Amino acid sequence: MEQPPQRRRRYNPDREKTPKKKSDKMLNGLIAIVSILILIVGYNVLTYEGSSKNIKEEAKVTQKAEKTEAQKEVDEKAKQEAEKKADLKKDITERSTVRRVDVADENVEMAIVDDAWKPLQTEQTEAIGEDHISQYDGSSLDWKEKVTELATVSNIPEEEMRIIRVKNGGSNQKTIGVVTSADSTKMYRIYLEWVPNKGWTTTQLDVLKTLNGTY
Numbered sequence: 093m094e095q096p097p098q099r100r101r102r103y104n105p106d107r108e109k110t111p112k113k114k115s116d117k118m119l120n121g122l123i124a125i126v127s128i129l130i131l132i133v134g135y136n137v138l139t140y141e142g143s144s145k146n147i148k149e150e151a152k153v154t155q156k157a158e159k160t161e162a163q164k165e166v167d168e169k170a171k172q173e174a175e176k177k178a179d180l181k182k183d184i185t186e187r188s189t190v191r192r193v194d195v196a197d198e199n200v201e202m203a204i205v206d207d208a209w210k211p212l213q214t215e216q217t218e219a220i221g222e223d224h225i226s227q228y229d230g231s232s233l234d235w236k237e238k239v240t241e242l243a244t245v246s247n248i249p250e251e252e253m254r255i256i257r258v259k260n261g262g263s264n265q266k267t268i269g270v271v272t273s274a275d276s277t278k279m280y281r282i283y284l285e286w287v288p289n290k291g292w293t294t295t296q297l298d299v300l301k302t303l304n305g306t307y
Contacts, residue, residue, distance in 0.1 A: 184247050202299040212241045214291035221288045226264045237292055242269045245294040246280050270306045
């Protein structure tokens with residue numbers, strides 16, 4: 093028995109191409125979407141980095157300005173301290189805070205008062221008020237504080253200062269000291285006064301011509 097002839101399928105090239113074209117279109121579309129996303133992300137990253145950079149730059153400028161201002165304050169304080177120290181190193185009669193006063197003593201070349209004089213803070217703990225009693229024994233704390241005040245005011249180092257005389261100035265609250273430098277080029281008579289609960293302070297300094305009559 094003969095079999096019927098098989099029917100051949102006709103080759104259609106368009107049928108083979110259609111799926112491929114669709115795939116290509118989809119792939120191209122995906123590539124385009126990915127490219128757009130990359131551009132968006134890249135733009136955002138660059139924008140963020142740019143903004144971040146600007147913020148950092150602004151912060152640096154601000155910090156620099158603050159540091160500059162702070163440094164100016166530090167420099168100004170240092171300058172003032174240096175000027176103050178330089179002023180203190182000058183001879184007592186040349187300091188900017190010194191003013192002259194008139195006296196009738198012919199042995200006094202110049203009598204001065206210094207607005208910078210402050211009481212030397214006492215370390216004494218007993219009878220430091222109105223009942224303070226001045227000591228002239230050469231060893232007590234009160235005596236040592238007198239000597240320190242005389243050295244400080246005269247601007248003569250204590251170890252180089254020669255004490256000619258230290259005597260009562262008319263009450264327990266007052267003392268008069270006569271001191272010179274080691275080479276006797278500086279001769280001073282210094283008036284001290286006790287400030288209750290604080291310590292000894294200088295009220296006047298006389299620059300002497302000679303030591304005659306000061307003993």
